[in-house]
Amino acid sequence: QQPVQSPQAVILREGEDAVINCSSSKALYSVHWYRQKHGEAPVFLMILLKGGEQKGHDKISASFNEKKQQSSLYLTASQLSYSGTYFCGTDQGAQKLVFGQGTRLTINP
Amino acid sequence: SQTIHQWPATLVQPVGSPLSLECTVEGTSNPNLYWYRQAAGRGLQLLFYSVGIGQISSEVPQNLSASRPQDRQFILSSKKLLLSDSGFYLCAWFVGQMNTEAFFGQGTRLTVV
Numbered sequence: 001q002q003p004v005q006s007p008q009a010v011i012l013r014e015g016e017d018a019v020i021n022c023s024s025s026k027a028l029y030s031v032h033w034y035r036q037k038h039g040e041a042p043v044f045l046m047i048l049l050k051g052g053e054q055k056g057h058d059k060i061s062a063s064f065n066e067k068k069q070q071s072s073l074y075l076t077a078s079q080l081s082y083s084g085t086y087f088c089g090t091d092q093g094a095q096k097l098v099f100g101q102g103t104r105l106t107i108n109p
Numbered sequence: 110s111q112t113i114h115q116w117p118a119t120l121v122q123p124v125g126s127p128l129s130l131e132c133t134v135e136g137t138s139n140p141n142l143y144w145y146r147q148a149a150g151r152g153l154q155l156l157f158y159s160v161g162i163g164q165i166s167s168e169v170p171q172n173l174s175a176s177r178p179q180d181r182q183f184i185l186s187s188k189k190l191l192l193s194d195s196g197f198y199l200c201a202w203f204v205g206q207m208n209t210e211a212f213f214g215q216g217t218r219l220t221v222v
Contacts, residue, residue, distance in 0.1 A: 002152075032211065039218075041199060042153070044210035087153060089211070095141045095160050095203070097211060101152035 001025060003090045005100035012078050012107050020073040020103045022088030031064055031071040032089035042087060083107045111136035115200045115214030122221055128187040130217050132200030140202040142183040144175055147197040159183060195221045
């Protein structure tokens with residue numbers, strides 16, 4: 001079953017923060033986060049495997065809740081280069097990777 | 110190093126014509142392979158995935174099929190294209206138990222006219 005992302009779209013000014021959520025009705029083995037620029041392939045951001053895990057690099061981080069049913073992606077002090085569509089991908093077992101519908105992030109100067 | 114090749118990059122095909130998209134991976138063995146489709150402005154829809162030669166799991170029953178004739182080759186096919194088959198097709202692969210990143214090919218933009 002496809003994970004649910006929210007919001008569907010976000011418009012920010014450069015320097016503002018954003019949170020993108022990804023939720024599932026059942027516990028997940030892992031959560032993957034990707035960013036896709038228009039017309040390009042998705043690019044890997046990070047993966048979370050354990051309940052309660054948090055990780056990040058630069059100004060992009062993510063968390064995975066204890067029940068492993070929800071993950072959030074945090075973008076702080078957003079830059080123009082952060083624009084794109086963000087997808088969460090969930091491992092539903094048997095090597096099946098399913099993505100959410102995406103969150104379109106627009107950063108304006 | 111590990112690379113993934115997907116071709117062609119763009120394709121314009123008439124309705125009712127056949128389709129064959131190919132994806133090959135280099136630098137790894139026994140990868141998990143995936144085909145996704147993305148309609149304009151939409152999410153990534155899982156079409157097929159394969160964990161080994163000849164093993165295909167289908168998520169979309171429509172007029173598409175997939176085959177894995179070799180360990181590092183994944184082919185998406187159709188006998189007769191529909192207008193609704195238009196979209197951006199992406200091949201991806203994993204190694205192991207999905208605890209690392211998926212690598213995506215550059216995609217094929219298919220327009221059915």
